[in-house]
Amino acid sequence: MMSEKHLTNEQIEAYIEQGLDAWAHEHLAVCARCRARTARAQRVETALQTLPRAETPRDLAARICAVIELRVAQEEARRARMPLIAVATFFSALLAVWFGLEMLFVLEDNGALYFASLLASQPELLSTYSFDAVFALIELLPIGEIALTLFALLTALILAQQLVETARPPALAFK
Ligand SMILES: [Zn+2]
Numbered sequence: 001m002m003s004e005k006h007l008t009n010e011q012i013e014a015y016i017e018q019g020l021d022a023w024a025h026e027h028l029a030v031c032a033r034c035r036a037r038t039a040r041a042q043r044v045e046t047a048l049q050t051l052p053r054a055e056t057p058r059d060l061a062a063r064i065c066a067v068i069e070l071r072v073a074q075e076e077a078r079r080a081r082m083p084l085i086a087v088a089t090f091f092s093a094l095l096a097v098w099f100g101l102e103m104l105f106v107l108e109d110n111g112a113l114y115f116a117s118l119l120a121s122q123p124e125l126l127s128t129y130s131f132d133a134v135f136a137l138i139e140l141l142p143i144g145e146i147a148l149t150l151f152a153l154l155t156a157l158i159l160a161q162q163l164v165e166t167a168r169p170p171a172l173a174f175k
Contacts, residue, residue, distance in 0.1 A: 007034045009062050009069070012041045041065050078166055085163045092156035099152050103145035112140035 007015070007024055015024045015038065028035050044064050107113045115137055119125055125133060 006031065007037070009041075009065050012038050012065070013062055016042055016045055037065070037069070040068060044068075082163070082166045085159060085166055089156060089159040089163050092152055092159050096149060096152035096156050099145060099149040103142055103149050106142040106145055107140070110140050110142075112137065115140060 005027075007027060011021065011024055012034070015021055015028075019025075028038060041061065044061050048061055048064075104113075119133060119137070
């Protein structure tokens with residue numbers, strides 16, 4: 001892809017109408033992007049010629065092409081963003097799993113899981129020592145790990161939503 005200097009819409013217009021510009025001709029030979037733009041402009045021009053002559057303003061083709069270019073640029077930007085969002089989503093999900101496991105290890109380590117299962121299997125403990133039991137369980141909760149897990153999960157969810165949005169095909173696609 002030639003990145004230094006592409007043809008302007010006006011140059012493409014002139015090239016289609018006169019086809020004399022040697023520089024434009026050379027550039028088109030090596031730049032697929034401008035070739036596609038020229039082909040597009042050609043199609044718009046041809047389509048416009050089927051309309052009643054008097055009603056088509058002089059720069060209508062150029063204006064239509066400018067709108068199409070904008071859409072194409074947006075589409076390219078969308079496609080360029082997608083891999084990055086996919087990677088970010090993947091790592092956020094990985095992080096959420098990691099923090100979640102960390103949280104489980106802490107819960108297992110400090111006996112919170114055992115304590116919770118004890119309360120579940122012997123509900124009378126809870127009714128006898130209700131406040132003490134609940135507070136004791138809360139004290140065992142690894143708040144930091146839980147917060148990190150929730151935060152990572154939230155991030156992964158938001159990124160996944162963005163990914164779906166980005167991957168969704170646009171309403172109008174220009175080739
Ligand atoms: Zn070009």
